[in-house]
Amino acid sequence: MQFSEDHELLKAHLHAVHPLDNEVYEAFLPLWKPFEAGRKQQLSLAGGQERYLYFTSSGVQRVYTLNGDKDVTIVFTYAPSFGGVLDSVLLQTPSAYYYETLTPSRFLRIPVTQLHEILNRYPQTETLMRKGLAFTLSGLMERLAELQCLSSEEKFRALLRRSPHILQLVPHKYLAGYIGIDTTNFSKLMNRVRI
Amino acid sequence: MENVKKIMAELENRVEEHIHFAVSSLQNMPEQQLLQPAPGGGWSIAQCIAHLNSYGLYYIPLLEKGMTGSSAEAGYYKSSWLGNYFTKMMEPGSGKTKMKAFKNHIPAADADAHAVIAEFLAQQERLLGCLRKAQGTNLNRLRIPVSIASWLRMNAGDVLRFLIAHNERHIQQARRNC
Numbered sequence: 001m002q003f004s005e006d007h008e009l010l011k012a013h014l015h016a017v018h019p020l021d022n023e024v025y026e027a028f029l030p031l032w033k034p035f036e037a038g039r040k041q042q043l044s045l046a047g048g049q050e051r052y053l054y055f056t057s058s059g060v061q062r063v064y065t066l067n068g069d070k071d072v073t074i075v076f077t078y079a080p081s082f083g084g085v086l087d088s089v090l091l092q093t094p095s096a097y098y099y100e101t102l103t104p105s106r107f108l109r110i111p112v113t114q115l116h117e118i119l120n121r122y123p124q125t126e127t128l129m130r131k132g133l134a135f136t137l138s139g140l141m142e143r144l145a146e147l148q149c150l151s152s153e154e155k156f157r158a159l160l161r162r163s164p165h166i167l168q169l170v171p172h173k174y175l176a177g178y179i180g181i182d183t184t185n186f187s188k189l190m191n192r193v194r195i
Numbered sequence: 196m197e198n199v200k201k202i203m204a205e206l207e208n209r210v211e212e213h214i215h216f217a218v219s220s221l222q223n224m225p226e227q228q229l230l231q232p233a234p235g236g237g238w239s240i241a242q243c244i245a246h247l248n249s250y251g252l253y254y255i256p257l258l259e260k261g262m263t264g265s266s267a268e269a270g271y272y273k274s275s276w277l278g279n280y281f282t283k284m285m286e287p288g289s290g291k292t293k294m295k296a297f298k299n300h301i302p303a304a305d306a307d308a309h310a311v312i313a314e315f316l317a318q319q320e321r322l323l324g325c326l327r328k329a330q331g332t333n334l335n336r337l338r339i340p341v342s343i344a345s346w347l348r349m350n351a352g353d354v355l356r357f358l359i360a361h362n363e364r365h366i367q368q369a370r371r372n373c
Contacts, residue, residue, distance in 0.1 A: 038207065039211060039320070040320045040323050167222075167223055168220075168223060169218065169219075170218060171217075171218055171316040171317075171320075172313065173313055173316070183310075183313055184307075187226075187309035187310070187313075190223070190309070191226055191309075
């Protein structure tokens with residue numbers, strides 16, 4: 001079976017976590033359909049149930065929540081990675097979070113109902129999911145520890161070390177919100193740390 | 196009657212370019228560079244952008260308030276001679292090369308430069324929302340007083356075209372300072 005370039009990227013991404021049999025790829029991959037969105041488009045709203053699991057082929061997106069009149073970025077997604085409001089995808093319950101694009105974006109996405117059918121039909125996909133989620137959980141714990149232990153400047157430096165390219169990709173206010181500092185403080189750090 | 200979808204898509208591409216420029220370049224510049232006056236004493240980059248912010252601050256809330264953006268309504272827009280005149284005057288290619296800013300739109304030279312860029316980005320993201328809603332709005336029914344002559348009203352489609360042509364003009368000016 002011939003797959004698109006984005007499907008090949010998805011396949012390589014899955015394969016690196018846990019290789020599947022060809023027969024499973026052929027049932028699974030065609031269910032992922034191409035989808036594009038411009039900058040700042042809401043893909044999922046809090047209160048609704050997440051309908052898709054996304055795989056980002058290009059662009060940057062974020063999952064966020066509202067705190068009074070402020071919004072707080074919980075996680076960024078960019079290629080090649082999975083996106084969407086993951087807890088809602090897995091639990092199939094209404095989401096407490098929003099998912100939106102921060103730059104023009106290209107995705108593959110699969111309806112959550114079809115994803116669950118595949119997980120039920122092929123045990124190897126469940127193994128893949130378990131291994132994938134272990135990496136996700138490990139990343140989340142690392143981020144939680146950073147948020148609680150590091151000073152503003154240390155968090156800023158850690159962000160630059162891990163994803164230096166993100167400074168040129170999204171407005172800084174989202175980065176400031178992500179590491180829990182205010183935007184004025186963020187630009188002061190930009191001025192100081194660079195020098 | 197104009198093709199609303201096509202016009203709004205073209206405007207969206209332009210706003211996308213302006214945002215991309217501010218995100219990839221301006222917001223990462225040192226404050227000193229943003230505040231540096233242009234050779235010959237012209238506006239600094241931060242002043243060009245602050246000037247645009249003063250227009251966005253006035254027009255964007257009025258646009259947002261009036262945009263219904265309902266999917267049931269088909270967008271409608273017919274340009275007026277006034278809108279065409281203002282837009283043409285602002286377009287960098289066809290307008291005058293130098294103009295004098297109106298008094299409420301003269302930017303300070305000592306602003307917090309990064310706050311100015313952040314405000315611009317926040318406004319442009321909201322402007323994208325307006326352009327999308329415009330596709331389902333009767334833009335001629337929404338008439339907005341002109342910021343520098345409140346007795347004069349322009350329809351929302353003309354305002355969007357004028358505002359974004361004006362942005363293009365001063366983004367090009369800012370680019371010359373980079």
